[in-house]
Amino acid sequence: MDYYIVGILLFITLFSPFTKSEPTKLDRPSNETELIHGNSKPNCKAAEPTKGKQWAVLIAGSTDYENYRHQADICHAYQILKKGGLKDENIIVFMYDDIAFNVENPRPGVIINQPGGDDVYEGVPKDYTQSAATAANVFAVLLGNKTAVQGGSGKVLDSGPDDHIFIYYADHGATGIIGMTDGLIYAKDLIDVLKKKHEAKAYKTMVIYIEACEAGSMFQGLLPNNWDIYATTAANAEENSFGTYCPDDYPSAPLEYDTCLGDTYSVAWLEDSEMHDLRSETLEKQYKRIRRRVFTQDLDFNSHVTQYGDMKLSKEFLFTYMGTNPDNDNYTSMANSKPSGFSSASQYDAELLHFWYKFHRAPEGSTRKLEAQKELHGKISHRMHVDHSMKEMGKLILGSENSTMMLLKTVRPLDQPVVDDWDCYKMLVKTYEEHCGSLLRYGLKYTRALANMCNAGITMEQMAAASARACAKIKP
Structure with missing residues (x-):
């Protein structure tokens, strides 16, 4: 794969509508003025x-x-x-x-x-x-x-x-x-x-x-x-x-x-x-x-x-x-x-940023350039695999192309933990990784979807069946 294809893959990975979540409505503290302008009264104690x-x-x-x-x-x-x-x-x-x-x-x-x-x-x-x-x-x-x-x-x-x-x-x-x-x-x-x-x-x-x-x-x-x-x-x-x-x-x-x-x-x-x-x-x-x-x-x-x-x-x-x-x-x-x-740079993209600069700055035609290109391609390929497998899995379990994205956007009230059944959550993460490979750092961004599957009553058996089918179609 030459320089231009790697660049195209990088662009697709970072800016595709599927991998970039929409901004969510954020709660703001009641003392907004103080947070923005600070407390001008000195603390002498x-x-x-x-x-x-x-x-x-x-x-x-x-x-x-x-x-x-x-x-x-x-x-x-x-x-x-x-x-x-x-x-x-x-x-x-x-x-x-x-x-x-x-x-x-x-x-x-x-x-x-x-x-x-x-x-x-x-x-x-x-x-x-x-x-x-x-x-x-x-x-x-x-x-x-x-x-x-x-x-x-x-x-x-x-x-x-x-x-x-x-x-x-x-x-x-x-x-x-x-x-x-x-x-x-x-x-x-x-x-x-x-x-x-x-x-x-x-x-x-x-x-x-x-x-x-x-x-x-x-x-x-x-x-x-x-x-x-x-x-x-x-x-x-x-x-x-x-x-x-x-x-x-x-x-x-x-x-x-x-x-x-x-x-x-x-x-x-x-x-x-x-x-x-x-x-x-x-x-x-x-x-x-x-x-x-x-x-x-x-x-x-x-x-x-x-x-x-x-x-x-x-x-x-x-x-x-x-x-x-x-x-x-x-x-x-x-x-x-x-x-x-x-x-x-987001924690997810800071990792990719390193590999991009490592590739971009390596001398043309050098062994270092080739090795950096392979590393960058490997990271991008893993991201694409996780993106597609999670999308396919959500479709198989919930019946919609947009199911995974909907689950990622579902946020619980501030007084509730992100998941009720932590054993279910751990098991769904483990089940996905058994069938589709490690989430690694990038794949962690999809764990909210898994947590919300537990909150929706999805079972380990449903997850295992969907993961096996989703990842049979996509080579890790």
Whole structure:
């Protein structure tokens, strides 16, 4: 396949009406004016020294160089917490660790999270890497269960009733799902772990930040407001989240990089935390700043940072969870201002963007050009396979060409979880993959259709029959 055919396939994949969902009606908070313009009244009160220990669990769920940004986000978070005074013994890091010394990294041993930024990789603890960076280990660590941990450093969240916990996750997500290197974490399973932690009185307060598409679906209708847990997410339960500092963005990744350096929500909170005295900035104030910076008027590149859980905790100071860098004691808003918005690429397209630039920038006629072309074609072919198989499957089950798209647009009320029967949901995902191959990252965009099939009473047997027929016609 020559250059032009690859280009045509890329255009079809990114802009076909079937693969691009229509914008949905979004709920807006009642305090819209404050969210857009900010609170002009300065917060002069400073945080008191915290009682108990400060703990942090940092999780990058992805692998491979095209997902550079997730490990960059996590490493950057570590540097902020370390400068804030948290101890390495209380910071637990999950990352596959295949980026810093990746053959595609133009600066071996260095990871940056912004154009011209400092190395954020140096000194990061390698607690759970490679085969130890698993969903099961995440749950074991959160529960403080040392005997359940397989591999890694063995560090767990050995917290007590006076301790404060900060959890930050960055990777791909979907409807009630976030990814790990070995599979998926379902919202119901995460909530069950948090419930056990709460019932064990193993913390005083907990804050969770999640960077992922549809991240709000991990908490919507599931996280109670009386567990002393406050969470914010990169997007609500139905939106994409976005990569930033990508090639040809403004600001752009340096020319030698063919991948995005960060994610909009993550970069927003990380850069905000670097600039401010966290003894006088509340979680609520940071939430509003992040929301303003991430929000755009472009519905195709827009997400609403959203908050869940115990809203009383939003009045607490960031210092309680992140410490604070003494260098920020003399913060002034004018001197430390950051750009008001981002150029961005959806999490799904950021992956393809890497392969496109890798192909486009390779020397004509080179082996590297040919290999990049094969990689790009493979990614596009997989997307086309998933698109067609999901469309065909919806037609077989529900009898309409547009069934799958209708299911993707069906959104549940804000007080309800995205699915009622989580076992059904898991089984439908598994059944599809058994017959049609792995969804991989791109295919996760269709999981809302599977969740809504469960909500509509579709059985595993119906799914298996439809998947087998749909994928018998389409070669993976």
